[in-house]
Amino acid sequence: MWRRRGSRLRPGTHVLITGGSKGLGLALALQCVERGCSVTIIARKQADLDAALQQLTTAAQAAAAKAAQRSLAAAAIASPSKVQALSADTTDHEQLSKVFAEAEQEAGPMDVLVCNAGLSLPGLFVEQDVSAFEQQMRVNFLGSVHSAKAALPGMLQRGSGRIVFVTSSLAILGFAGYSSYAASKWALRGMADCLRNELLGTGVEISVAYPPDTDTPGYAQENTCKPELCVAVNDAMGSSLFSADKVARLLLRGIEQGKYHLPSADLGQNLLVSGMTSLSPKRFPLLVHVLLGPILPIATSVFGWIANSTATKYNKAHGMPQRPQADS
Numbered sequence: 443m444w445r446r447r448g449s450r451l452r453p454g455t456h457v458l459i460t461g462g463s464k465g466l467g468l469a470l471a472l473q474c475v476e477r478g479c480s481v482t483i484i485a486r487k488q489a490d491l492d493a494a495l496q497q498l499t500t501a502a503q504a505a506a507a508k509a510a511q512r513s514l515a516a517a518a519i520a521s522p523s524k525v526q527a528l529s530a531d532t533t534d535h536e537q538l539s540k541v542f543a544e545a546e547q548e549a550g551p552m553d554v555l556v557c558n559a560g561l562s563l564p565g566l567f568v569e570q571d572v573s574a575f576e577q578q579m580r581v582n583f584l585g586s587v588h589s590a591k592a593a594l595p596g597m598l599q600r601g602s603g604r605i606v607f608v609t610s611s612l613a614i615l616g617f618a619g620y621s622s623y624a625a626s627k628w629a630l631r632g633m634a635d636c637l638r639n640e641l642l643g644t645g646v647e648i649s650v651a652y653p654p655d656t657d658t659p660g661y662a663q664e665n666t667c668k669p670e671l672c673v674a675v676n677d678a679m680g681s682s683l684f685s686a687d688k689v690a691r692l693l694l695r696g697i698e699q700g701k702y703h704l705p706s707a708d709l710g711q712n713l714l715v716s717g718m719t720s721l722s723p724k725r726f727p728l729l730v731h732v733l734l735g736p737i738l739p740i741a742t743s744v745f746g747w748i749a750n751s752t753a754t755k756y757n758k759a760h761g762m763p764q765r766p767q768a769d770s
């Protein structure tokens with residue numbers, strides 16, 4: 443097995459989070475600040491950045507006061523961690539490189555980059571415009587490519603760093619309503635697998651996150667255009683909604699442990715991730731899989747059957763053209 447190097451998130455560690463002004467990104471930023479890390483958040487809208495920066499600054503002051511009370515490191519007592527909020531669009535390479543340089547000038551070399559900025563536009567394939575495919579590819583996939591490309595040269599030069607790609611449960615499986623979104627997240631997962639192999643031994647490491655449904659502004663937004671069929675399949679599989687705090691806590695734990703596949707709050711999902719056929723390390727030790735034997739493929743088949751029968755019934759009930767019946 444490969445030796446993992448954890449990324450301790452301690453005072454002074456500089457974590458840069460794209461899409462850190464809201465939702466999961468903001469939850470991650472707040473928890474990093476609580477640990478005393480220097481945090482840079484990046485997003486487009488200035489008003490949201492300002493509001494987030496205020497929250498982060500308050501959290502940084504509280505963390506410094508708490509550290510002082512416990513008389514921890516003198517440095518932490520003297521100065522709360524650095525927090526900054528910078529406006530950039532992750533799909534614009536030039537803008538992004540400029541703000542990354544600015545961020546590093548202020549808070550030191552970037553130790554951890556979290557490529558989190560993204561959006562979900564659910565829709566049925568036959569109804570959704572190609573522009574939705576393009577937009578999600580541009581932000582979810584290419585935005586993360588630009589971010590990683592802007593951070594990598596410095597990390598390679600220093601021989602250390604971690605890049606975290608936030609994908610989705612929909613980078614492990616797929617069902618009705620997510621054809622455009624899942625494609626962008628599967629692309630990201632594929633790139634991460636290749637990049638991980640390419641960077642072995644350089645000291646720069648990769649992590650991939652697969653969040654489940656998470657209670658964020660983005661989730662509320664996607665629900666305004668989610669097709670009924672998508673909701674039906676999602677519900678039939680018993681998918682639940684998790685708080686951004688909980689999802690963020692698990693991700694940061696996985697980052698600190700140096701995991702490639704970051705843990706999810708959902709056991710079924712963790713098993714699915716572990717069972718993925720790829721060359722990347724298993725989420726659970728190989729022995730667990732050997733001992734589980736046929737149980738995992740049987741369990742995933744049951745979920746597959748549920749997803750398929752739900753969609754088949756829905757399409758029949760809602761007047762989708764049906765396959766002609768053979769003459770009897």
Ligand SMILES: NC(=O)C1=CN([C@@H]2O[C@H](COP(=O)(O)OP(=O)(O)OC[C@H]3O[C@@H](n4cnc5c(N)ncnc54)[C@H](OP(=O)(O)O)[C@@H]3O)[C@@H](O)[C@H]2O)C=CC1
Binds near residue numbers: 655658661
């Ligand atoms: N919530 C969920 O159920 C799940 C979410 N995810 C993934 O987690 C990530 C975060 O999601 P969530 O917190 O729900 O999203 P939110 O919509 O709540 O927040 C998205 C953040 O990304 C920023 N952002 C969006 N586009 C860009 C861009 N082009 N350049 C820079 N910043 C951008 C937004 O700010 P601004 O608009 O100002 O730029 C905002 O800060 C996404 O990648 C999403 O796909 C994965 C699985 C489940």
Ligand SMILES: CCCCCCCCCCCCCCCC(=O)[C@@H](N)CO
Binds near residue numbers: 654680681713741
């Ligand atoms: C042993 C086998 C167990 C199988 C468990 C299967 C559980 C399926 C849950 C599907 C959840 C989909 C979440 C989408 C999250 C997302 O990305 C959107 N909210 C877009 O933002």
